[in-house]
Amino acid sequence: MSLLTITDLTLRIAGRVLLDSASLSVEAGRKVGLVGRNGAGKSTLLAAISGDLAPDGGAIQISNRARMGRVRQETPEGEASLIDTVLSGDLERARLMHAAETTTDPAMLADIHERLLVIDAHTAPARAASILSGLGFDHDAQLRPVSSFSGGWRMRVALATALFLNPDLLLLDEPTNHLDIEATIWLEGWLRTFSGAAIIVSHDRSLLDNVVDSIAHLEKGKLGLTPGGYEEFIRIRTEQALQQNRAAERLAAQRAHMQSFVDRFRAKATKARQAQARLKALARLPQIDSVVEDSPTRFSFPEPAPLPPPMLTLDAVSVGYDGHAVLSDLSCRLDLDDRIALLGQNGKGKSTFAKLLAGRLEPLSGRMDHSSRLRIGYFAQHQGEALILGDTPIDHMARAMPDATPVAVRAQLDRFGLDAGKAESRVGDLSGGEKARLLLALATRNAPHLLLLDEPTNHLDLDARDALIRALCDYEGAVILISHDTHLVESVADRLWLVDDGTIVPFEDDMAGYRAWLLERARKATNSSPSDTQTESTGRRDQRRDRAEQRRALAPLRKEAKAAEGLLEQLGKERARIEARLADPTLYDTSEAGEITCLNTRLAALAREEEAAEERWLAAEAEIERANHG
Structure with a gap:
């Protein structure tokens, strides 16, 4: 049953058509990832679905009494x-x-x-x-x-x-932008067990691969639906493009062959009739255009000059604010070929460590040494607030490169896709992704040996994120990366450092291991209360509280298991009724073929629904079992 039906929808913003007779259907319980280039109209579509924006044409229908949830921008x-x-x-x-x-x-x-x-x-x-x-x-x-x-x-x-x-329908627009990896992993788990339908606008490949069961691609005003996550969407889209291009090539060859016959024999009386027939056949041939992809997004970092090791060393360093240490006893070294991602919850000190390396904070104690020739590029997640909205990217870059020629200034902007049109636009008129590109261009203007990236992908679309990954893989310098984008971390980082408990230690595993470690830690965690001197009574009270906390923590899982069990029973009864009907000989004597087809179609759908409900029940029971015996 369709929970949301979009039919021939047209949306315009400031006279520009974003959606042109676009259609989409979302069934109850389905999770749909909505993707497309920045500015394609994804957020506008969510606003129309939620009723905040009136369509210019077409219709949006939502099931009666369906509850909708949406994260407001305010x-x-x-x-x-x-x-x-x-x-x-x-x-x-x-x-x-x-x-x-x-x-x-x-x-x-x-x-x-x-x-x-x-x-x-x-x-x-x-x-x-x-x-x-x-x-x-x-x-x-x-x-x-x-x-x-x-x-x-x-x-x-x-x-x-x-x-x-x-809600029955959840609308999420870039839900991971303000989350760290830990909260992003939690959100993925929550969405996987969420029983309602969801439309999720996201540039987070991990979220799109781990949560959604189909991808809605908004391109050139139309919506196309592809089953599976983002990786499957890319595979299917690539194969479709290849097939379309092959068909276009074959048709072009056929056209050329027929046109050649016409050109050779049109003037000959003996071949005139055949030439006219070929012309009519040419007119009847279908039009198949080759797929012409938009210009791919490309980033490139300037190549740093050689630097002897070690590039930078810390010896028993403490760093923090107003004399209070956030991180203590930091001892490590960085070399030109290091690619390190910092893991840990927000507020644990990842950005503080980046500021220390960037020279924005001085050590409270200990010693930090580095080469006198070391150049550092620093991309901070809130740096965009310092941009002057009335100036152009050229103005910003010229101030940052006072000795550079206008050609060199434009070339640095062009490295990050800010061509002449964007480079001469007011910063206030640029999109969030274009501002991020400007900040990357500013951070790397002096060919840094060490690049500090603090959440660089928050406003970049999927193509720009892939371009950043390619550029970082080609980059010859060291990288310290802070990001909730698991795909970016897995693609770029060679080592993981965990920022926790006031210090930084190596994490000797990959991101899958980090996910497992977080889930295990969360499973074992209990809310603590202030200590009590009456240890015996406190111990009993703690035990009771822990058991109560465990019951509360397991309540949603037990509810999920019970709901799945009830759904399995209902589906089983419906399947039994349909099978009994299909086994009745009179069905085939008195009914039309359409009823038989409908019954078989519903039987196939029931099998899928039963399988999904059984998976939900098994997953919930497994989690309950692990919690009870952990």
């Missing part, structure tokens, strides 16, 4: 705590809770409590806390007011509110 504000902010996002629950406190009519009160039971209102605080915890907010942070957090962390609260609603 970040939450106010003095309410994070947990209360998330809980207030469920307007129905908030209304019913208020009514339960003010209603005196017994019959109405009974109806209210029955509805609260249906929407599982009593577990809402635990569910909200679990989501906030997964997104990086510990127990104490959940009780702090929203106003005490920065914009990036508030966007996490907005995401938590959308997830908490547990």
Whole structure:
């Protein structure tokens, strides 16, 4: 059954057509990744689906009573705590809770409590806390007011509110942009078990490969749906392009052969009739255009000059702010061929370490030595705020390269796809991805030996991310990478360093091992409370709390297992009815072929639904088993 149906949709922004008679259907429970170039209209489409934008043509239909959840661009504000902010996002629950406190009519009160039971209102605080915890907010942070957090962390609260609603249709626009790897991995797991449908705009290949079951590609105003994740989408799209080009080549050869006959014999009386026949045949040949790909995105880094090892060394270094150390006892060396990714939750010190290496912070203690010829390029995730919106990229680059010729200034911008048109545009008119390209060009203008990249892909589309990966693989210098983009880390980094507990240590495994390590740590983790001198009573209290926490943590899994079990029972009954009908000889005597076809089609669909429900049940039971015996 289709939950969302888009038919012949047309959308225009400032007179520019973004969608032109585009159509798409999303079934209940399906996860669809929406991809396309920056500016293609992906966010505009989400705005139209959510009702924030009126279509210029066509129709958008959503099933009756379907609940929709969407992360708004406006970040939450106010003095309410994070947990209360998330809980207030469920307007129905908030209304019913208020009514339960003010209603005196017994019959109405009974109806209210029955509805609260249906929407599982009593577990809402635990569910909200679990989501906030997964997104990086510990127990104490959940009780702090929203106003005490920065914009990036508030966007996490907005995401938590959308997830908490547990809607029938979830609309997510770049949900991982403000997340670290740990929160991104948690979000992937949550979305995989989410029973509703979702449309996810993302440039995160890992998310698109691990979560979605189909890709909707927005290109030239049309929507095309491809089964599978992003890797499968690329494979299918490449094969289709090859087949179309081969067909176009064959048709072109056929046209050339027929045209040659016409050109040779049109003037000869004996061949005139055949020539006219060939002309008519030429007119009837179909038009198949070769696939002409958009110009591929290319980045390139200037080649650094040779530098003798070691490039940089740290000896028992501590670094932090206002005399308070964030990281301590750092001892390591960096060489020109190092490719290192920093892992760890936001707030643990990854960006602080990058600032230390970039010279933005001085060591509080210890010693940091480096070659006098060392040049460092630093891309900071919030550097874009320092750009002057009224100036052009040429203005910015000319100030950063005061001794360079205008040709050299333009050449550095061109390395990152900022051609003449973009280079002469106001920065305020550039997209987020184009501003990121400008920042990369600025960071690498002096051919650095060491490149520090702190979340460089937040605003880059998939093509630009691939271009960055290729450029980094060709780059001759050292790289320190901070990124939630697992694909980028796996493609670029040779070593992983874990930033945790106030220090940095090597992580002797790959990203798959890091995922497994995080999941195991999360499984074992329990919320701690302040220590108590009465150790015996505290121990018993801790045990009870741990058991209660475990029950609350397992409640969603048990609910998922029960729901899957109930669905399996329903599907089994429906399958039995259809099989009995198909086994009835009178069906084939009195029914039309269409009914038989419908029954067989539904039987095949039931098999797929039963398989999916069984996988959900098995996965939930396995997690419960692991938690109970961990």
